[in-house]
Amino acid sequence: MKQLLLLLSVVAALLTSCSGDQEATPANTTSLELTLKDEDGNIITNNLGFATLYSTVDDWSYDRNRIGEPAFADANGKITFTGLSAQKYYWxxxxxxxxxxxxxxxxPLPLEANTTNRVEVPLTTNFTLRLKKRAAYETATFxxxxxxxxxxxxPSGPDVREILNMPPHSTIRVVQTGVFTGPPIDVTYSNLDEDCGQMLTLEYPN
Structure with a gap:
């Protein structure tokens, strides 16, 4: 009987030890904090910012396989993602x-585990560029x-297209590649700019 009681005591102690080990397992506290700043380095505090997170640069490029839901900026211009892994992320x-x-x-490096990884993210204004090939050069390729x-x-033929998210002071270079009626055209348009969110139309070549 004493041996049985001793055995039960040992089993109970082991179970208690195992339960204690499970409770002691630390939670994942790896997080990413993005601070939004404008072109002058000032923190943006208008509460309009939001971010989406990706695990690869290809997913970022094609805006696919988002990690969770978008996160929104607080009154201090900060956006925080929690429960992350110690790897690189893209936003x-x-x-x-x-x-x-x-x-x-x-x-530049994977996130450091079990800490808050802080990054400053400069935001720039952008505009839409509308490129239109001039009628006199419709047969040419560029x-x-x-x-x-x-x-x-x-390609050859009429062509009008829009390029989104152009940063200020953008540069466009147009090089003719086929259907020549004179010297080949190679022209550069520098310092292209427009008000934030607006559209600029560029007819080429001129």
Missing amino acids: RVENGCRNNYTTSITT MVYVNNSSVLTI
């Missing part, structure tokens, strides 16, 4: 006609370089 932030598409979209990064292939 889209919008505040009225401002966004972060050409500034800060990720961290390559259009946008801010020395993205490239548009313009």
